[in-house]
Amino acid sequence: MEDHIDFTKGNIIPSLLRFVGPVFLALFLQSMYGAVDLMIVGKFASAADVSAVATGSQITLTITSLISSLAMGMTILIGEKIGMGQPEKSGRIAGSGILLFTVIGIVATALITLFSPQLAAIMQAPEEAFSRTESYIRICGLGTVVIIAYNLIGSIFRGLGDSRTPLVTVAIACLCNISGDLLLVAGFHMGTRGAAIATVLAQLISVLISLRLIRKQTLPFTFSKESVCWDGRYVRKILQLGTPIALQDLLVGISFLVLLAIVNSLGLIVSAGVGVAEKVCGFIMLVPAAFMQSMSAFVAQNRGAGKPKRAVQGLWSAIGVSTCFGVLMFFVSFFHGDALSTLFANDAEVIWSSAEYLKAYAIDCLLTCFLFCFIGFFNGMEYTRFVMLQGIAGAFLMRIPVAFIMSRQTPVSLFYVGLATPCSTFLQIMMCFACFAVWWKKQFKSNSENLKDGG
Numbered sequence: 001m002e003d004h005i006d007f008t009k010g011n012i013i014p015s016l017l018r019f020v021g022p023v024f025l026a027l028f029l030q031s032m033y034g035a036v037d038l039m040i041v042g043k044f045a046s047a048a049d050v051s052a053v054a055t056g057s058q059i060t061l062t063i064t065s066l067i068s069s070l071a072m073g074m075t076i077l078i079g080e081k082i083g084m085g086q087p088e089k090s091g092r093i094a095g096s097g098i099l100l101f102t103v104i105g106i107v108a109t110a111l112i113t114l115f116s117p118q119l120a121a122i123m124q125a126p127e128e129a130f131s132r133t134e135s136y137i138r139i140c141g142l143g144t145v146v147i148i149a150y151n152l153i154g155s156i157f158r159g160l161g162d163s164r165t166p167l168v169t170v171a172i173a174c175l176c177n178i179s180g181d182l183l184l185v186a187g188f189h190m191g192t193r194g195a196a197i198a199t200v201l202a203q204l205i206s207v208l209i210s211l212r213l214i215r216k217q218t219l220p221f222t223f224s225k226e227s228v229c230w231d232g233r234y235v236r237k238i239l240q241l242g243t244p245i246a247l248q249d250l251l252v253g254i255s256f257l258v259l260l261a262i263v264n265s266l267g268l269i270v271s272a273g274v275g276v277a278e279k280v281c282g283f284i285m286l287v288p289a290a291f292m293q294s295m296s297a298f299v300a301q302n303r304g305a306g307k308p309k310r311a312v313q314g315l316w317s318a319i320g321v322s323t324c325f326g327v328l329m330f331f332v333s334f335f336h337g338d339a340l341s342t343l344f345a346n347d348a349e350v351i352w353s354s355a356e357y358l359k360a361y362a363i364d365c366l367l368t369c370f371l372f373c374f375i376g377f378f379n380g381m382e383y384t385r386f387v388m389l390q391g392i393a394g395a396f397l398m399r400i401p402v403a404f405i406m407s408r409q410t411p412v413s414l415f416y417v418g419l420a421t422p423c424s425t426f427l428q429i430m431m432c433f434a435c436f437a438v439w440w441k442k443q444f445k446s447n448s449e450n451l452k453d454g455g
Contacts, residue, residue, distance in 0.1 A: 005162070007298045008083055008305040013317050016294060022163035024290035026154070029167075029174040031282040035344065036174075037195040038279050040181040042345045045191045047272050050345065051129040051264075052192045054275020056136030058260055059119055060147075060199075062253035063108065067148050069249040071101065071155035072379060073242025076300045077234070079380070083304025095227035096234040101152050105145035112141030123257060124264040126271055132192040139193065143200030150203045153210055163294070169210040176202035244384040248391035255395030259403045259420060266412060273353025274414065276344045277337075280354065281361050284333050287325040288372035291318045295373055299380025308443055311380065318373045326369040334362035353414055360418025367425040374432035383435065390431040394424035 005019050037057060041049045074097045078090045112119070116138040125133040140147075150173065154166035180198025184190045190197070260278075264271045295318055302311040333340065337358035341351045378387050402420035409416065 022167040048129040052132035070242040070246035073238035079300030080304035083301035105148040109144040139196035173206035244388035248388035276354040277357040292372035292376040295376025322369040329365040356414040394428040398424035
């Protein structure tokens with residue numbers, strides 16, 4: 001079966017679902033990848049280890065998200081060249097991107113390793129879990145180059161319309177991580193350090209095996225050693241497209257880190273409870289996240305092919321399908337958050353705290369179906385600066401202020417603290433509708449002028 005999907009022709013929903021399926025499975029395994037650490041630590045270690053892994057993994061998740069977002073510039077650029085019928089340029093883009101991200105990886109490794117104590121302090125890691133949090137951050141920091149390579153493979157192939165190869169890389173990493181956690185955490189009782197080591201080794205093994213598998217594939221472009229060169233034009237374009245997305249994700253990630261720091265200041269049980277809830281949220285947000293990545297590739301190809309109307313049709317189709325799943329996730333997380341939380345913790349107080357926080361995220365499930373599809377649409381249209389602005393506005397005008405105000409109420413309600421996230425999402429959706437209206441008006445005006453010129 002052909003792995004590379006042409007989004008510029010054929011029925012929209014079947015082609016989208018064919019692409020979304022592997023993306024969803026990859027994101028599910030990616031979430032399992034991080035959740036297994038917390039799940040096994042929660043079953044075989046202490047509350048301090050749970051807090052350390054929850055806080056440390058949030059930092060590594062922010063860094064990983066930053067790299068993935070920057071690499072989105074490659075996904076968009078490669079997708080455009082495929083849509084324009086110029087696949088031969090994709091090899092040069094991929095080669096330039098590899099060199100760019102190698103440099104970024106080396107610098108990031110040095111910074112994270114050196115400043116791991118400061119990062120743990122900024123996060124206000126509880127005193128009982130401070131040294132373990134620092135250890136988790138440092139070990140994962142040493143594997144930053146591997147984490148970057150792991151995410152780079154996915155970005156390149158999604159731009160080609162291939163969502164299966166990234167699925168294979170994630171599946172390999174997930175299996176290796178589960179095995180590593182069982183051996184190091186459950187078997188050798190290494191706690192936080194064991195979870196961090198298993199994470200890095202799993203991704204290293206995944207990258208090595210995936211590279212061997214990729215060499216056996218027939219790519220829609222020529223890629224050789226000569227392709228790996230520093231082409232300033234493509235490097236600048238990757239950065240031009242990816243930097244606003246990465247900056248937005250970085251600042252949004254920082255806002256979540258600030259929120260977590262606020263929660264950490266409320267005590268060990270609350271810290272562990274919210275950490276568990278965040279892992280559960282990683283699963284309940286999978287469908288909209290899958291559509292966001294898929295929309296970027298779909299829209300980029302249709303933009304390159306000069307089919308903006310088809311891109312819009314894809315947007316509404318994605319929102320419709322995603323909303324159906326959003327309603328289901330709302331019901332499960334609002335009414336059965338305690339059952340979901342027991343997957344990651346045994347402590348009754350931790351489970352109760354997690355369930356309270358999840359009720360607020362349940363509301364967000366209904367909103368992200370719109371927001372994530374819009375973000376994917378605007379990324380594919382190269383409106384990455386707007387994506388950055390709406391993300392920053394939601395984070396710093398809503399999420400942080402609401403969380404801070406609610407955390408100062410007596411008694412503190414984690415449900416009200418958690419409402420900071422849906423409040424932020426609502427503001428972002430309003431901004432997206434406004435931007436879409438402006439974009440649509442420009443498209444209509446451009447089409448009218450073209451018709452006049454043609455007449």
